Amino acid sequence: MFTSIARSYDRNNRIHSFGLDRCWRTRAVRLAKARPGDHVLDVACGTGDLSEAFARAGVSQVTGVDFTPAMIDLARAKAARFGGNTTTVPQYMVADAQELPFEDGLFQVVSIAFGLRNVQEPSRALNEFYRVLSPGGRLVILEFSEPENRFIRWGSRIWTDRIMPITATMIAGDRSGAYRYLPRSIATFADSQSLVSMMEGAGFQCMEPERLTLGICTIHVGCKPT
Secondary structure, eight states: OHHHHHHGGHHHHHHHTTTTTHHHHHHHHHTTOOTTTTTEEEEEEEHHHHHHHHHHOSSSSSEEEESOOHHHHHHHHHTOOOOOSOOOOOOOEBBBBTTSSOOOOOOOEEESSSSSGGGSSSHHHHHHHHHHHHEEEEEEEEEEOOOOOOHHHHHHHHHIIIIHHHHHHHHHOOSHHHHHHHHHHHHSOOOHHHHHHHHHTTTEEOOOOOOOOTTTEEEEEEEOOO
């Protein structure tokens, strides 16, 4: 399914978020408090937008992983012409969030943007994130959420459930049903309180979630105790 929409993925993200997806990722990088010597793991990296945002922040190394080879191919193509103000160029590989091929404590930051809801067992992925983080490391999760204001929530649902599946499918020329699945995945995924509980269950100490753009998406940050 994600293979079928890979080539139009960035275009659809920009159009249907009105360009705000870049702002959301920039904020996620800031909340990660990444430092120059940090090694960052970006899970479910897609075509590499968040990975590149971390590289531009000046970290030491960025590794992006995704379950879909077509996404990784596009991310590598973008990395080949990456123009960040840094010598750091993201490196990419195919990997499963639930079984990461890295040793314990290797990373100082783990991030996942709009991907945790697509993992078969999110709690298993969270345990893996905890394992590969070094003590004091930070986990940053950027996900869509339901706005608290009922009028904004109503408008968001109209856009996400009725308009976006049609327009995004047309742009992608998609026949897999990906853009009918994605709104359902948002509606059925854990709410903010439940996600905090899942993170704490994996061992993280959680900060207060930060809601962005009237609550359309939320950033959760968890720290691995030292």
